[in-house]
Amino acid sequence: MSGPDPIRAAFRGRLGAFTLDVDLTLPGRGVTALFGPSGCGKTTLLRAVAGLHRFPVGNCAVAGDSWQDGARFRPPHRRPIGYVFQEASLFPHLSVRRNLLFGARGAAPAGTEALRFDEAVDLLGLERLLDRGPQHLSGGERQRVAIGRALLSGPRLLLMDEPLSALDRPTRDEILPFLERLQARLAVPILYVTHDRTEVERLADTLVLLRAGRVEAVGPLATLQSDPTCDYARGRDAAVTLDAMAEDHDPEDGLATLRVGAHRLLVPSPPLLPGSRHRVRIAAGDVSLARVAPAGSTILNILPVVIVSGTPAEDHAVLVVLSLGQDGPRLLARVTRRSWQALGLAVGQAVHAQVKGVALARA
Structure with a gap:
């Protein structure tokens, strides 16, 4: 693993009736999402990394700094982490400014570089809130302050435990762009607990799937999204996210042209800066297949693809993995078993993917 x-x-042991047994080596940059059903061990793993849960068998190291190795255990207050909980938990008697400064009250730990106060305020859009008390903030604003306080402590690792779960959907949509800015501008790695696929698709670089205290799968997001052996890819809401670059925008049609590898997609979008990087989402249920390139279709995005695999799925469907060129990005399509057989579809076959819906997952 470079970089x-x-x-x-790596932790193994019991906590009450729950058993955790994980052994992970994760990238030291970007966002790693811990995903799985309730009770699978996401928060337990996060708290073990923070030192809030101590397992008898454990090994934890960040940026070459060992926090736990067998019997050697560094207590939580000596670990250079920023921890963001589900609830913001701000000091009610302090203003936003003083809550933020509380996080920066000490020198950053050796080997870390604390974010400057004005940088954190700009990154999280807090300028107009600095003199308010927490009681005068919305839920999304309180959570942004909590994130800023964690960042100003100069952490080597940012731990986020379902930071949006206490918010309604409009407020989540309001705060997600700020989290995307963190992901794009900070060098601090983030472990992010969630059970929300939208958050995974917009934020994650790496995905860890947990079930009953064990690791079901781990790898780059794009890899697990298109792995038919993985439960994450077999769900009815399965989708892939693709990295794309903006090329053009048609103001009359409200469509942006984005390049994905050697291919172009038309996506409903506000104007995008040419050359800017984006992430697009394509759901498996929005992709149909044709043996011959369709003519006169209302579908704007029709792409030449090769069938990589076809795996039986629930409800008499077939989950089809498609490649955009040799070793190119992967798409998913969910087709009926009858269509698979009637068209004589097979692995290695060149077909055309009709993409009925493409959406910007992250701008």
């Missing part, structure tokens, strides 16, 4: 030193997180 910054990886994050090591």
Whole structure:
């Protein structure tokens, strides 16, 4: 694993009736999402990394700094982490400014570089809130302040435990762009607990799937999204997210042209800066297949693809993995078993993917 030193997180033991048994080596940059059903161990793993749960068998290291190795255990207050909980938990008697400064009250730990106060305020859009008390903030504003306070402590690792779960959907949509800015501008790696696929698709670079205290799968987001052996890819709401670059925008049609590899997609979008990077989402249920390139179709995005695999799925469907060119990005299509057989579809076959819906997952 190239780049910054990886994050090591290996723990085994019981906590009440729950057993955790994980052994992970994760990238030392970007967002790693911990995903799975309630009770699978996401928060337990996060708290073990923070030192809030101590397992008898454990190994934890971040940026080459060992926090736990067998019997050697560094207590939570000596670990350079920023922790953002489901509830913002701000000091009610302090203004936003003083809540933020509380996070920066000490020198950053050795080997870390604390974010400057004005940088955090700009990054999280807090300028107009600095003199308010927490009681005069919305739920999304309180959570942004909590994130800023965690960042100003100069952490080597940011831990986020379902930070949007206490918010309604409009407020989540309001705060997600700020989290995307963190992901794009900060060098601090983030472990992000969620059970929301939208958050995974918009934020994650790496995905860890947990079930009953064990790791079901781990890898780059795009890899697990298109792995038919993985439960994450077999769900009815399965989708892939693709990295794309903006090329053009038609103001009359409200459509942006984005390049994905050697291919172009038309996406409903506000104007985008040419050359800017984006992430687009294509759901498996929005992709149909044709043996011959359709003519006179209302579908704008028709792409030449090759069938990589076809796996039986629930409800008499077939989950089809498609490749945009040799070793190119992957798409998913969910087709009926009858269509698969009637068209004589097979692995290795060149077909055309009709993409009925493409959406910007992250701008």
